Amino acid sequence: MHKLWIYILFFFCVTTIAAQTPEKEIEKPKDSLESSVLLKQIGNGxxxxxxxxxxxxxxxxxxQYEGFRxxxxxxxNDAFSKTFRIDSYGVYGFKDHKFKYKIGGGFRLNPETKTWINISYIDDLMETGSSNFLTDGRFFSFFEPRLLNIDLFHKHITSAVSIEHEINPKLITETEVSISNxxxxxxxxxxxxxxxxxxxETTVAKVSVQWNPFNEYETKDGITKNTEDGxxxxxxxxxxxxxxVLNADFNFSKLDFRTIHKITHNKDSHTIGTFSAGLAHGDTPLTHLYHSYPNNINKETILQRFSVAGINSFETMYFNEFFSDRFATLIMKHYVKPFHISKHFNPQLVLVSRYAFGNxxxxxxxxxxxxxxxxxxxxESGFEINKLLLGFGLSFTYRYGAYHLPREEDNIALKFTFNITL
Structure with missing residues (x-):
């Protein structure tokens, strides 16, 4: 638990820095403008x-497996080259005492369609039951709280070749062929x-498509930027x-789908829904099946399970409790108008319901x-009270229905929330 508090303290310091940055100014001096640009780049990861x-x-x-990583x-970046890039990392886990790394790079084939061909060699861990979209690599989440609680990983050594291609600003694709041990x-x-x-061993081909038909874009000086999320x-x-094929052991296929919809009621209130589904067919090991986004630690009491709530995870579902080869989830969040208690204290109530089916x-x-x-x-259903202090809030979730547990406190999840935009 002490490690968790150290990690939260780290993000507390980051939010303190962000909170000291003025949101609006009539005229910004050069240093302030440069600071704003830097914060925006940090917000992009x-x-x-x-x-x-x-x-x-x-x-x-x-x-839970690596401890601190x-x-x-x-x-x-473009100052190095506009047609070639190096994309690599090296990390160390202090609990498993293992070094992990990626060596990769890419060549740009067409600047107008942002077409890149990438190659990579990765020796790292992956969460069992996770199913990631290739196109999600283009997007960044400043803080991924669910990662704190994961304990079921598999090692993989993966060589991959991929192609990124933008058909138009609203439709991007990525295709990959990989070989994994x-x-x-x-x-x-x-x-x-x-x-x-x-x-x-596996030899897997993937095709991923991200379609944002209602996004608004503008092009200025040959650069296309997203001006409004639709x-x-x-x-x-x-x-x-x-x-x-290349010594692979299994034949299987997977089809994954996700849609996100947002209904804006007014400038202060909105409802957002996320529907996810997946289907695995064939000889599929557990590593490549679905876990339905659990985020509850297998501890005895509510306080021992106190951690940080995820963005689209099931807070009362215990890690490794369920797996599926076909599943669907629906997560609904309704953001109530913030309570304007003072100029700098505007907590917001969020009503949450989550549903999952699988077999x-x-x-x-x-x-x-x-x-x-x-x-x-x-x-499961509950609520969040966000923005209580420097991006932190609290959440309460209750598990009911077919998988309600005999001991009442095992159906309750009480956690931090963390929301910040730089």
Whole structure:
């Protein structure tokens, strides 16, 4: 728990710096303008230098397997080259005492369509049951609180070639072919055709599409910028694993989908919904299935489970409690008009409901692990009170319905929230 408080203190310091920056000024001196530009770049996830932009995602993180994970990484900028980039990182986990890294780079094929071909070699960890969209790599979240609680990882050594392409500003794509050697860090075997796989190889092709049909853009001096976010937004990805291609062990496919819609009631109140779904077909090991975004630590009491609430995660669902080969989730958040208590104290109430459905075929293939399915439908609801102090707030969530637990306090999640925009 003391490590968690140290991590929260780090972000507390960051928010203190951000809070001291004036939001509006009639005339800004040059130093102030430069500071604003720097804060905007930090908000996008990078600290710029002359030829290298440091990626803040690698600076410091914490999870239950690695403990503190710290290192350096980033990407070269246009001052280095407009047609070639280096994209690499190196990090160290203080609990598992392991070094992880990525060596990568890219070549720009077409500046008008922002077409890049990238190559990479990665030796790192990945959360079991996670399913990430390739196009999400273009977007940055300043703080990913759910990462604090993850404990189920698998090691992977992955070589990949990918192509980024912008059909138009509202429609971007990314295609990747990768070869991975995968070894779970936990006791697990996947049994197929009387053969037990404690480690395995995959050869996977992915195609990801991000479509934002209602975004507004403007082009100035040949640079296209997003001027207004429109909704709904859509993301889709298809993955195919090929058995016996470059020594791969399994044939399976996955189809993932996500849409986000926002309804603005007035300038101070809105409702946002996120629908996610996934389907895995074929001989799919647990590492490549779905966990439905749990964010509750497996501890005895409510206070021991006190941590930081995620953005789109299930706060009362325990880690590794459920896995699925097909699932759907719906997360609804209604942001009530802020309470204008004083000039600098405007907390906001957010009403939250989350739903999940899922199931799995061939559960017996997954050996040495225990989990349930979501075939009866999972429900939780609660509220957040955000912006109580420098981006921090509180959340309360209650688990009910088919998966309500016998001991009442096990159905309750009380956590911090953290929201900041630089």
């Amino acid at each position: 990078f600290f710029p230098t002359k030829i290298w932009n440091f990626d803040l995602r690698y600076l410091i993180k914490f999870n 710290t290192g350096l990484g980033g990407v070269t 995968i070894r779970p860090t936990y006791d697990y075997d996947y049994v197929l055709d009387n053969t037990s796989y404690g480690a395995f 909704y709904p937004k859509f993301t889709m990805q298809y993955s195919k694993s090929f058995k016996d 799995m075929n061939n559960i017996s293939r997954h050996q040495n692990v225990s989990f349930g399915t979501l075939k009866h439908g999972y429900t």
